[in-house]
Amino acid sequence: MKLLIHDLEESQAKALLPASASTDNTIVISDDGTIRNCVGCFGCWIKTPAACVIRDNYGDLGETLAKCDDELVIISECFYGGFSPFVKNVMDRAISYVHPDFVIRNKEMHHKRRYRNHFDLTVWFYGADISENEKATALELVQANADNFDCTVRKVGFIKDISEIEELIK
Amino acid sequence: MKIALINGSPKANGSVSALILQSLRERFPDHQEQRDDGACCTCSTCGSDTSGACGTCINTYHFSKPQINQQDLAELAACDTLVFAFPLYVDGIPSHLLSCLSQMEGYLKPLASKEMRVYAIVNCGFYEGRQNQHALDMMQNWCAKTRLIWGHGLGIGGGGSQAAIPETHPLKKGFSAAMNNMANYISNGRAADHAFIDPAIPRILYKIGGAMGWRQQIKVNGLKVRDLSLRK
Numbered sequence A: 001m002k003l004l005i006h007d008l009e010e011s012q013a014k015a016l017l018p019a020s021a022s023t024d025n026t027i028v029i030s031d032d033g034t035i036r037n038c039v040g041c042f043g044c045w046i047k048t049p050a051a052c053v054i055r056d057n058y059g060d061l062g063e064t065l066a067k068c069d070d071e072l073v074i075i076s077e078c079f080y081g082g083f084s085p086f087v088k089n090v091m092d093r094a095i096s097y098v099h100p101d102f103v104i105r106n107k108e109m110h111h112k113r114r115y116r117n118h119f120d121l122t123v124w125f126y127g128a129d130i131s132e133n134e135k136a137t138a139l140e141l142v143q144a145n146a147d148n149f150d151c152t153v154r155k156v157g158f159i160k161d162i163s164e165i166e167e168l169i170k
Numbered sequence B: 001m002k003i004a005l006i007n008g009s010p011k012a013n014g015s016v017s018a019l020i021l022q023s024l025r026e027r028f029p030d031h032q033e034q035r036d037d038g039a040c041c042t043c044s045t046c047g048s049d050t051s052g053a054c055g056t057c058i059n060t061y062h063f064s065k066p067q068i069n070q071q072d073l074a075e076l077a078a079c080d081t082l083v084f085a086f087p088l089y090v091d092g093i094p095s096h097l098l099s100c101l102s103q104m105e106g107y108l109k110p111l112a113s114k115e116m117r118v119y120a121i122v123n124c125g126f127y128e129g130r131q132n133q134h135a136l137d138m139m140q141n142w143c144a145k146t147r148l149i150w151g152h153g154l155g156i157g158g159g160g161s162q163a164a165i166p167e168t169h170p171l172k173k174g175f176s177a178a179m180n181n182m183a184n185y186i187s188n189g190r191a192a193d194h195a196f197i198d199p200a201i202p203r204i205l206y207k208i209g210g211a212m213g214w215r216q217q218i219k220v221n222g223l224k225v226r227d228l229s230l231r232k
């Protein structure tokens, strides 16, 4: 199963993303305008393990990540060298993907796996004026995310205009 | 100098970020909170001006939602220094705070003549303070976009364990020194490279402590230890 997380508006997504983006073997997570933010309660580890305590449309993102055993593609506007608020919200609400216990991986502390699936990570950052510093931050950030997800970075790309995405993710 | 201390943790109460800001606040004993009506707080750090116009005061804000209200925005725009303290979320800035920063960028950028300095303290759950680097870099990138002056960033590893130790305890030495530096840089409007601190206890102990903590907490919630590993 592939997973696509993006922050495009519905009309943009329809126009730019391939029809395959919504077939049976790809799960798409997009912004329906109702996502609430993580409140830092750790309930997804110790109250309702593996599920977020906030039961909006985004309460089972950890479980969704666990279904991804192929590629996770993220399309996000670049904010200060990181993801957009919506994409970041999805990441914050998905920490039940990992187990609370610590492990040492690549000489640094990370979380133990909860699930056994493995995926590769591809990220497309878009924005008209992404600075060189922002690009450098973004590259390091995605690698850090991959260390925490215990996955492999396949590609990180930067595009000026979101319309370019159509060619890139065919 | 008018300073805003901004807590960027979404937790209503009991955040590590609040403890960190409290500890920083204690390093400015002469500064008082400005009164709600904007009148002078008579802290006398500026001399004898009691008009309230000197703005030698220090106020605390809490961004726990993805929006900032207009009054807070206007007050923040009148500050000389912004100090953010927030938790590391997935190697970056918590999403609600990111929304606030974006809103501030829109509000502050047109006020280009403003000389405003920005400092940030990011704390995380993992042991290594250095894991906060990307979040600090993003704050620095935000400053560049918003045309503010970046001062200094501090990354605190094992934040909860460090903040909970009493101020005078020997295990708090590294933390206190880093906070003293931060307070100095703020007072003098100075800039410095990011600094990172780890807990004063060995990593293996911190790791075991963490595992014990989760086991205790899940039992308090009436669940079994094995539920920590539940899969959906």
Ligand SMILES: Cc1cc2nc3c(=O)[nH]c(=O)nc-3n(C[C@H](O)[C@H](O)[C@H](O)COP(=O)(O)O)c2cc1C
Pocket: A038, A039, A040, A041, A042, A092, A093, A095, A148, B009, B010, B011, B014, B015, B016, B017, B018, B086, B087, B088, B089, B090, B091, B092, B123, B124, B125, B126, B127, B131, B159, B160
């Ligand atoms: C959604 C979420 C994501 C987190 N991501 C990280 C992380 O990537 N690295 C880390 O070391 N700690 C991470 N933490 C742990 C927090 O940074 C840590 O608990 C911090 O002390 C909370 O600070 P606060 O009490 O000021 O909110 C995360 C916590 C939450 C709730």
